[in-house]
Each structure stands twice: as structure tokens, then as C-alpha cells.
Amino acid sequence: MSKLWLVALHEYHRHVFTRRFVFGLLSVPLVIILLVGLFFLIISMENNTTPIGYVDHSGLLSDPLPAPTPTAPDRPVPMIPFANESDARAALNAGRIQAYYVLPTDYRTSGSLRVVHIDQLKSSASQQFYAFLGANLLKRQDPAVAARLVKGADITVQSADGSRSFSSSDWFSFVFPVIAGIGFIIAMFTAGGYLMQAVVEEKENRTMEVIITSVSSDQFMAGKIVGDTCVGLTQIAAWLLLIIVPILVGRSSVPFLQTFRLSSQTLAVLACTMLPSFVLVAALMAAIGATVTEAREGQQMTGLISLPIWIPYMLIGLLMSSPNSSLSLALSLIPLTAPVAMLVRDSLTILPAWQIALSTAIQILCVLAAIWLAGRAFRLGMLRYGKRLSWRELFARPVSHRKKLVE
Numbered sequence: 001m002s003k004l005w006l007v008a009l010h011e012y013h014r015h016v017f018t019r020r021f022v023f024g025l026l027s028v029p030l031v032i033i034l035l036v037g038l039f040f041l042i043i044s045m046e047n048n049t050t051p052i053g054y055v056d057h058s059g060l061l062s063d064p065l066p067a068p069t070p071t072a073p074d075r076p077v078p079m080i081p082f083a084n085e086s087d088a089r090a091a092l093n094a095g096r097i098q099a100y101y102v103l104p105t106d107y108r109t110s111g112s113l114r115v116v117h118i119d120q121l122k123s124s125a126s127q128q129f130y131a132f133l134g135a136n137l138l139k140r141q142d143p144a145v146a147a148r149l150v151k152g153a154d155i156t157v158q159s160a161d162g163s164r165s166f167s168s169s170d171w172f173s174f175v176f177p178v179i180a181g182i183g184f185i186i187a188m189f190t191a192g193g194y195l196m197q198a199v200v201e202e203k204e205n206r207t208m209e210v211i212i213t214s215v216s217s218d219q220f221m222a223g224k225i226v227g228d229t230c231v232g233l234t235q236i237a238a239w240l241l242l243i244i245v246p247i248l249v250g251r252s253s254v255p256f257l258q259t260f261r262l263s264s265q266t267l268a269v270l271a272c273t274m275l276p277s278f279v280l281v282a283a284l285m286a287a288i289g290a291t292v293t294e295a296r297e298g299q300q301m302t303g304l305i306s307l308p309i310w311i312p313y314m315l316i317g318l319l320m321s322s323p324n325s326s327l328s329l330a331l332s333l334i335p336l337t338a339p340v341a342m343l344v345r346d347s348l349t350i351l352p353a354w355q356i357a358l359s360t361a362i363q364i365l366c367v368l369a370a371i372w373l374a375g376r377a378f379r380l381g382m383l384r385y386g387k388r389l390s391w392r393e394l395f396a397r398p399v400s401h402r403k404k405l406v407e
Helices: 002-016 019-046 085-094 123-137 143-151 168-204 207-211 217-250 264-291 295-301 303-314 316-321 326-333 338-346 353-381 391-395 401-406
Strands: 052-056 079-081 099-103 114-117 156-158 165-167
Touching: 002 168, 002 217, 019 168, 019 217, 052 085, 052 123, 085 099, 085 114, 168 217, 168 264, 168 303, 168 338, 217 264, 217 353, 264 303, 264 338, 264 353, 303 316, 303 338, 316 326, 316 338, 326 338, 326 353, 338 353
Parallel strands: 052 079, 052 099
Antiparallel strands: 099 114, 156 165
């Protein structure tokens, strides 16, 4: 057993303390930050702060309240009144305004108005004008009532037993498990890729011949699987730290972060489904590495593993509409689809304890079988240089020593 941990420590050290690992560790958060920054940059570039004009025949805007301040990253658009439409048209043609609205005399009762523009009006600018109208329609109301009407309804959906509830302001608690699932998948295949490449390289340079003289094949493969699982968990721990610290820092100033909560069930699902999945994927990648002759061939075969893991995201609409259906339960029990399916269902409903326990038990059994399969693939393929080990040979019944002597 001590040799297993020595192999695991060596495997962990050879991957973690490298520039490639540090680059891969930081690349995902940097890409996310760049995408978020690009998103805000595009929104900011689309913010046209050229004034909007209006011609009011209804008298609603004779003594108007100022337009409400828009939320970031939108920038305020000034509202300019015009006495008649000809003046507004002249200002539009001269480029002093980006559009103008015409409110007819019966606007208070009909609610109809007309907008004139040359270029298509951006949604941010039009939303600000409608907010400007709404504020003036409600200016004679009590300020608290007016604020309540502008905010709209906050609908809360609650389960019959009162154990789970969701509101429109708590959307981040639903999005987080889905994002966490994607992060786990990336980490799983990154660590599994390290393991597969290491096995292939050790077969090619015949390092295995030296190693196998001092450690059994089962201990060697088990140690590699444990070491690379820890590599993936190190990635996840670092990513969680990079996510949780900004959440804790920004909770006081970012409204939607104040409602973010992780239930004990979510943490249990993360631990019980993702950890076995890590080991399962690592063992399968090790088995693939032991059967192929080069890393490129192994990378082509990883699609057989990655496709089932993404199936719950492909069927996320069905999981969201019927989280307790037979299909949802089946996806929660199949080893490669269980982690993501359980996370998505957990964000929508209360998962029975027996489903979490059964899914975990099935995954653990599959993990043990995958480790055995990786060890067998290693034993059969470690001396086959330049020759691929077929899956039929891998699952074939071993021939006894006595039968070999008879032949």
C-alpha cells in the first residue's frame, strides 16, 4: 500500500509543479474574466448617449420628473422636449438626437405613441425612455407605491412541503450548480488527459519495464489514478477559491450575490457524485492509455467518455421541466451522466436521500470495475510496443497456465 501512495505522490508532483499546470490553472479564470469583460465592453459600446427627443401633446411631460438612473453598464441618455414635430425632425436630421417620440393627446388612455428614427434605436435607450414615461405616469402616486409598481412582481415558487423555494431574485443559486458542473467536467478531463498521456509515454520510452520490477501493476495504476484525481481536485479547489473570494467581497455591493446560498444537499451532491466521477474518468482514461500506441489515438477515443457526460446539458430543458421524471432518474443513476444530472435536478427539487445513495453506490462499483480494467489493460499492454491492444482481448477470458502448457 505504501508503494501506491509513493506512485500517487510522484504523479501529483510531476504534474502540479510545472508551468503547464499553472498555465492551465489560471487560463480558465482568465478566459471567464475576459469573456465577462468583453460582454460589458460590447454593452458599453452599444450604449448610445445621444439625447432622445419627445413631442408631448398629452401634457404628461409638461413638468417632467427626471429619468431614473439606469443600472450599470448602461449610461444615462438625456431626454429633450420639442414644441412640435418639425423641430424634432430637424434635430434628428442634424444628428443632435438619435430618435424622437410623439405622444398623442389621448396617450393617458390609449397608451399608444410613435417613435421616429433614422438608425435602429438601441434597446437600452428605448428602455430608458419608457422608464422616463413610467416615472411620470406615477409621479402623483405615493413614492413607495410608485417604486413598488416600477419594480414589478417578485414571484416565489415553493414546494408543497415548504422545503425548497425559488424566487426571481435568486437566479444565481440555480446558475451556480450548472456552472460548477462545467468546471468539474473541464477538471476531470484535464486530469484524465494528464494520466492518459503519462501512460502512453511510459509505454513508448519503456519506463514501465523498470517500474514494474518494484511495484505491482495494480498498485502502479491505482497510484496513478489517485495522483491524477488529486491533480484535478487541486484545480477545482483553486477555481473555487477564485470564485468564492470575489463573491464574499462583492456581496455587500452586488444585490444578486446577497441571496446566494448553497444548501447542505447541494454540497452533499457535489461530494457524492463528483468525486467518484473523477476517479471513474481517470481510470477509464488510464485504460485507454494502456490500450493505444500513441497519445493522439487516445485523444480520439476520449469522445466515447465525454459525450455521455454532456448528455444532461443537451436535455437540460427536459430536466428543468420534469426533474422527477423517469428520464431524470435514469440520468441520475447512469455513472457518466449522474454528476451533471444530479446537480441540475438539485437546483430545482429536493432529491430523496435514497437516490443520492443509490447513484453514489453505482458510481463506486463502476469505479472499482474501471480500476480493475485499467490494471488489466496495463498488464496486457505494457509490453506491446507499436501494437494496439484491442478491447476484445481486454475483456477476453484469461487462458490458464496449464492450458498453455498443453498447447
